[in-house]
Amino acid sequence: MVLNLRALAATLGALLGFLAVALLLPAGIALLYEEAAWKPFVLAALLAGVVGGGLWVLGGRRPHEPGIREGFAIVALAWLVLSLFGALPFVLGDVLSYTDAFFETMSGFTTTGATILGGERTPEIEALPRAYLFWRSLAHWLGGMGIIVLTLAILPILGVGGMQLYKAEVPGPTADKLTPRVRETARRLWLIYVGITALEVLLLLPAMDWFDAVNHAFATMATGGFSTKNSSVGQFGSAYVEWVITVFMLLAGANFALHYRLLHGQWRPVWRDTELRVYLSIVAVATVLITLGIWAPLHAEGDYQTYAELADALRHGAFQTVSIITTTGFGTADYEQWSPLAVGVLFLLFFVGGMAGSTGGGIKVVRHVLLFKNSFRELKQLVHPRAIVPVRLNGRMVSDEILRNVLSFFVLYFGLLGMGTLALSAMEVDLLSAFGAVLSCLGNIGPAFGTMGPAENYAHLPALAKWILALLMMIGRLEIFTVLILLTRTFWRR
Structure with a gap:
C-alpha cells in the first residue's frame, strides 16, 4: 500500500477520542446553566468515541511511526474528520442543517470565524443555548493551538509551511530551535497558549x-x-474591552x-x-491611515461613518486593523460604511495575514x-547579471528551494482565489460578494x-457554496500544499 492505513486509522481514532x-465540556456548560442542550453533546461524544475507538482497534491499538505520506494525509484529514463529527x-x-453545522464547525476549527447564524432560517447568536x-x-481555541503545534513542529518536517523558513540547522524535528522533540515543543507551546489565554480572561473580567470573558479570550487567542x-x-460598548x-x-x-x-x-x-x-510596521501604518480616514473633528456630515473624537477614531481604527491583519475577524463597527481610504487599507490587509508560527491565517507576513x-x-541581477545576490532573512541565507516554495504558494493562493470566485459567481452570487467571501475564507478572516x-x-x-467555502477554509488554514498534494498523482505513486 502507498499509505500505512494502520497508522492513519490509529491517529485519526486518537483524535476522535480527544x-x-x-x-463533554459544553455538555457540562449546559448542565451548569440547566439547559437541555447537554443531550446532543453527550450523544455526539458517544458517536465520536465509538468510531474513534473502532479506528484505534483497526490501527492495532498502538501508535505507529507515520511516514511523510501519512503525515500529509493525517494533517489534511484531521481537520476534515473533526469538523464532520x-x-x-x-444537528442532533x-x-x-448538517450543511450549516459543518460550515460553522469548520469555521470554528480553522479559526475562520465566518458564521451562518443570524440568517432568515438560522437562529441569532444570542438565541443559542450557552x-x-x-x-x-472551544473549537476556535483547540484549532488555534493545533495550528501552532502544526506550523512549528509538524509542517517543517514535511517541508511545507511558513515555519520551514525557521527550520533548525541541527538535526531534529522542530522549528526555530525551541526544543529537540516535537512532544516537548508541543507541551511548552500549550503552556504559553494557556497562560496568555488565562491572562486575557482575568483582564476582561x-x-x-x-462566560463572555472565557469565550472572547478563546476566540482572541485563536484569532x-x-x-x-x-x-x-x-x-x-467598552473602550477598555x-x-x-x-x-x-x-x-x-x-x-x-x-x-x-x-x-x-x-x-x-x-x-x-x-x-x-x-x-x-504594517499595523502602525494601517492604523494611522484608517484613523485619518474615519476621523472628522469638525463633525462633518457625509456619506460615511466618522468619529468626532480622535480617541474614538484611533480605537476603532486600531481594533479593526489588528482584527483583519491577524485574521481574527472581530468587529466594533461596520467598516463598509467607512471612507474609501479606510476600506481600501482594510482590503489590502486581507492579503497580509499574521506571522508564521502564530494562530493567524492568511498568506503570512514572512512570505511577503x-x-x-x-x-x-531580480532587479539587481538585471543590472549585474553575473552577480550572486543572496536573499537573507534574520542574517541567514534563504535557499532557492524555499523561495520557489514561496512563489508557488502565491500562485496557488491566487489561483484558488480566482477559481473560488468563479464558482460562487456561477451560483449567481454577485462578483464583489463572491470575491470577498472566497478571500475571507481562504485567508481564515471571517x-x-x-x-x-x-x-x-x-x-x-447556496448549500454548494457553503461546502466550497468550508473546503477553502481548510485548504487555507493548512498552508495549501498540505491538502492539494493529496490530489496529485505523484502522492499516490509508489
Whole structure:
C-alpha cells in the first residue's frame, strides 16, 4: 500500500477520542446553566468515541511511526474528520442543517470565524443555548493551538509551511530551535497558549461576566472571531474591552516561538526579527491611515461613518486593523460604511495575514517579506547579471528551494482565489460578494465584503457554496500544499 492505513486509522481514532472528551465540556456548560442542550453533546461524544475507538482497534491499538505520506494525509484529514463529527451537536439538537453545522464547525476549527447564524432560517447568536456558544469558541481555541503545534513542529518536517523558513540547522524535528522533540515543543507551546489565554480572561473580567470573558479570550487567542453577541465586540460598548482584545489579538498574530524567547529573556533576537518588525510596521501604518480616514473633528456630515473624537477614531481604527491583519475577524463597527481610504487599507490587509508560527491565517507576513526581497534581487541581477545576490532573512541565507516554495504558494493562493470566485459567481452570487467571501475564507478572516460584510452573514448562500467555502477554509488554514498534494498523482505513486 502507498499509505500505512494502520497508522492513519490509529491517529485519526486518537483524535476522535480527544474530540469525544472535548464535546463533554459544553455538555457540562449546559448542565451548569440547566439547559437541555447537554443531550446532543453527550450523544455526539458517544458517536465520536465509538468510531474513534473502532479506528484505534483497526490501527492495532498502538501508535505507529507515520511516514511523510501519512503525515500529509493525517494533517489534511484531521481537520476534515473533526469538523464532520464536531458538527453533530448542532444537528442532533435540531439547531442547524448538517450543511450549516459543518460550515460553522469548520469555521470554528480553522479559526475562520465566518458564521451562518443570524440568517432568515438560522437562529441569532444570542438565541443559542450557552453550550453551543461555548462549543464554537472551544473549537476556535483547540484549532488555534493545533495550528501552532502544526506550523512549528509538524509542517517543517514535511517541508511545507511558513515555519520551514525557521527550520533548525541541527538535526531534529522542530522549528526555530525551541526544543529537540516535537512532544516537548508541543507541551511548552500549550503552556504559553494557556497562560496568555488565562491572562486575557482575568483582564476582561472587570468588564464582562466569566462566560463572555472565557469565550472572547478563546476566540482572541485563536484569532477566530466568534463572539457570544450578535454585534460582536462592539455590542459591549467598552473602550477598555476593545483595547484589551486589540493587544491580545496582536500577541496572537505574532510567532509563538518569539513568545517563548521573550519568556526566556531573549529580547535582542526578538526585536531583531525581520518579520516581527514588518508586522508591527504594517499595523502602525494601517492604523494611522484608517484613523485619518474615519476621523472628522469638525463633525462633518457625509456619506460615511466618522468619529468626532480622535480617541474614538484611533480605537476603532486600531481594533479593526489588528482584527483583519491577524485574521481574527472581530468587529466594533461596520467598516463598509467607512471612507474609501479606510476600506481600501482594510482590503489590502486581507492579503497580509499574521506571522508564521502564530494562530493567524492568511498568506503570512514572512512570505511577503521574501517575495519583495526576491523581487529586488531580480532587479539587481538585471543590472549585474553575473552577480550572486543572496536573499537573507534574520542574517541567514534563504535557499532557492524555499523561495520557489514561496512563489508557488502565491500562485496557488491566487489561483484558488480566482477559481473560488468563479464558482460562487456561477451560483449567481454577485462578483464583489463572491470575491470577498472566497478571500475571507481562504485567508481564515471571517467577515468579508458585499452581502458577507461585517454586518451580514453567510446563511443566504447556496448549500454548494457553503461546502466550497468550508473546503477553502481548510485548504487555507493548512498552508495549501498540505491538502492539494493529496490530489496529485505523484502522492499516490509508489
